[in-house]
Amino acid sequence: MAKKAKKAVKAKTKSKTKKPVKKAAKAARRPAPKIVARKAATRAAPARAKMSTKGWGKDGKALDGVKILDFTHVQSGPTCTQLLAWFGADVIKVERPGTGDITRGQLVDVPGADSLYFTMLNHNKRSITLDSKSKQGMAVLERLVKTCDVLVENFAPGALDRMGLTWERIHSWNPRMIAASVKGFGPGAYEECKVYENVAQCAGGSASTTGFLDGPPLVTGAQIGDSGTGLHLALGIVSALYQRNRTGRGQKVLCAMQDSVLNLCRVKLRDQQRLKAGPLREYTQFGQGIPFGEATPRAGNDSGGGQPGVILKCKGWEQDPNAYIYFITQAPVWEKICDLIGEPGWKTHPDYAKPPARLPRLKEIFGRIEQWTMTKTKFEVMNECNALDIPVGPILSMKEIAEEPSLRATGTVVEVDHPTRGKYLSVGNPIKLSDSISEVKRSPLLGEHTDEILTKVLKFSAREIAEIKASGATGQAPPKAVAAE
Ligand code: COA
Numbered sequence: 001m002a003k004k005a006k007k008a009v010k011a012k013t014k015s016k017t018k019k020p021v022k023k024a025a026k027a028a029r030r031p032a033p034k035i036v037a038r039k040a041a042t043r044a045a046p047a048r049a050k051m052s053t054k055g056w057g058k059d060g061k062a063l064d065g066v067k068i069l070d071f072t073h074v075q076s077g078p079t080c081t082q083l084l085a086w087f088g089a090d091v092i093k094v095e096r097p098g099t100g101d102i103t104r105g106q107l108v109d110v111p112g113a114d115s116l117y118f119t120m121l122n123h124n125k126r127s128i129t130l131d132s133k134s135k136q137g138m139a140v141l142e143r144l145v146k147t148c149d150v151l152v153e154n155f156a157p158g159a160l161d162r163m164g165l166t167w168e169r170i171h172s173w174n175p176r177m178i179a180a181s182v183k184g185f186g187p188g189a190y191e192e193c194k195v196y197e198n199v200a201q202c203a204g205g206s207a208s209t210t211g212f213l214d215g216p217p218l219v220t221g222a223q224i225g226d227s228g229t230g231l232h233l234a235l236g237i238v239s240a241l242y243q244r245n246r247t248g249r250g251q252k253v254l255c256a257m258q259d260s261v262l263n264l265c266r267v268k269l270r271d272q273q274r275l276k277a278g279p280l281r282e283y284t285q286f287g288q289g290i291p292f293g294e295a296t297p298r299a300g301n302d303s304g305g306g307q308p309g310v311i312l313k314c315k316g317w318e319q320d321p322n323a324y325i326y327f328i329t330q331a332p333v334w335e336k337i338c339d340l341i342g343e344p345g346w347k348t349h350p351d352y353a354k355p356p357a358r359l360p361r362l363k364e365i366f367g368r369i370e371q372w373t374m375t376k377t378k379f380e381v382m383n384e385c386n387a388l389d390i391p392v393g394p395i396l397s398m399k400e401i402a403e404e405p406s407l408r409a410t411g412t413v414v415e416v417d418h419p420t421r422g423k424y425l426s427v428g429n430p431i432k433l434s435d436s437i438s439e440v441k442r443s444p445l446l447g448e449h450t451d452e453i454l455t456k457v458l459k460f461s462a463r464e465i466a467e468i469k470a471s472g473a474t475g476q477a478p479p480k481a482v483a484a485e
Pocket of ligand 1: 073074075076077078094095096097130131132133154155157158159160162163182183184193194195196197445
């Protein structure tokens with residue numbers, strides 16, 4: 001494949017020098033709309049259009065040269081800065097001396113070692129300890145602000161200002177600085193509130209639309225409030241960096257957790273508005289004759305789109321809590337489903353042949369499909385259905401995911417070694433860039449890079465470093481006699 005692409009590039013370069021265009025290059029260009037293809041050809045200088053000669057992932061990192069002052073803690077902020085670090089940014093995590101990010105000591109499984117909570121959210125970063133409330137600590141922070149491109153923080157509302165790091169001050173120290181924040185809520189009645197994951201899930205519309213109709217609202221295991229907001233913030237930062245190329249100026253980036261959750265729940269706000277036009281016919285409750293209320297109801301495991309789908313039992317469900325499969329009765333493959341489950345008559349029967357006729361009978365239809373899935377393991381169902389293009393999804397446990405060879409092969413699940421906890425599994429970068437492959441490096445120990453950052457990044461002199469340390473700004477001040485040396 002690489003050879004083919006190289007050939008195509010060669011051919012493209014030749015075409016610029018008016019030599020005949022090779023067949024491969026023609027074929028490679030064919031799917032692109034004409035205007036786009038022509039624009040791209042005129043915009044890209046031939047040298048830049050060439051593929052890297054260094055091979056996959058060997059041509060530097062996407063965010064090489066970007067320095068991040070990482071003032072984040074817990075999950076939302078660290079998710080964002082970890083992503084930026086995977087793409088090659090130099091992420092300098094500023095932590096409070098003694099304790100550091102509170103998650104280092106939360107949910108501890110190996111006594112004396114940083115928790116998995118911390119290690120899995122802080123890969124590829126460097127750590128400096130700094131008391132930001134001390135005079136010397138603020139002096140170091142000032143130098144960090146002047147040196148870095150982006151400051152990322154997710155303190156409680158007002159904490160950064162209370163520290164003295166107002167936007168005006170940051171901007172006056174470094175007009176190119178991008179200051180990115182996660183907060184629980186955007187401006188408004190709740191802007192002063194502290195927010196954690198499940199608060200955001202509830203306030204962002206996820207909990208009210210998750211769960212079964214006859215049960216209470218449910219939060220989901222996917223950390224859409226924390227990690228979801230971190231992802232949104234990373235995109236905001238990269239966009240601000242891109243805009244800075246044009247304006248030369250930094251800007252503030254704000255992601256409220258409520259907003260990010262709502263963005264991920266936008267199909268539920270879609271359904272809220274569709275209610276005006278009548279019942280939501282693809283929801284199981286419609287077929288059951290249960291009336292709809294004023295708000296988008298909880299839909300159990302109903303499919304989010306227009307194709308009805310549910311979770312069905314598979315062989316072994318009595319013992320294995322994850323012996324289930326998600327089954328979608330996609331209309332174009334309905335006839336194949338009928339043959340597979342042994343109901344060929346449904347292909348022509350007026351009650352089952354067409355999607356609108358099936359909607360009031362979904363419970364009965366899925367009941368029949370389940371009789372079939374219960375005779376197979378979830379992987380057998382997966383194999384048989386995929387061979388027929390029927391979309392299904394096995395319910396994979398975290399154990400199965402941890403052991404899945406294909407996830408290991410792509411680096412989505414990685415084993416990382418750590419000096420105090422040993423080997424552990426982590427989730428690598430789920431976003432794959434061919435020229436900027438992510439290596440997953442272990443998280444830093446608390447203050448591991450304090451000296452390195454003061455010396456090499458911030459260029460403090462030996463005397464200045466001695467003064468900073470003697471003040472206690474980077475941790476416990478050394479005994480006086482030593483500090484004086
Ligand atoms: N040196 C000195 N002080 C430091 C410091 C450092 N290096 N790092 C943090 N602090 C101080 C802060 O200045 C703040 O002090 P203040 O309250 O006197 O102004 C204090 O530590 C605590 O910060 P805070 O953010 O309030 O922590 P918290 O544990 O009370 O609250 C959250 C935690 C997550 C609820 C809160 O930070 C928050 O709402 N953040 C925004 C939303 C968010 O990201 N939530 C999801 C987290 S996964």
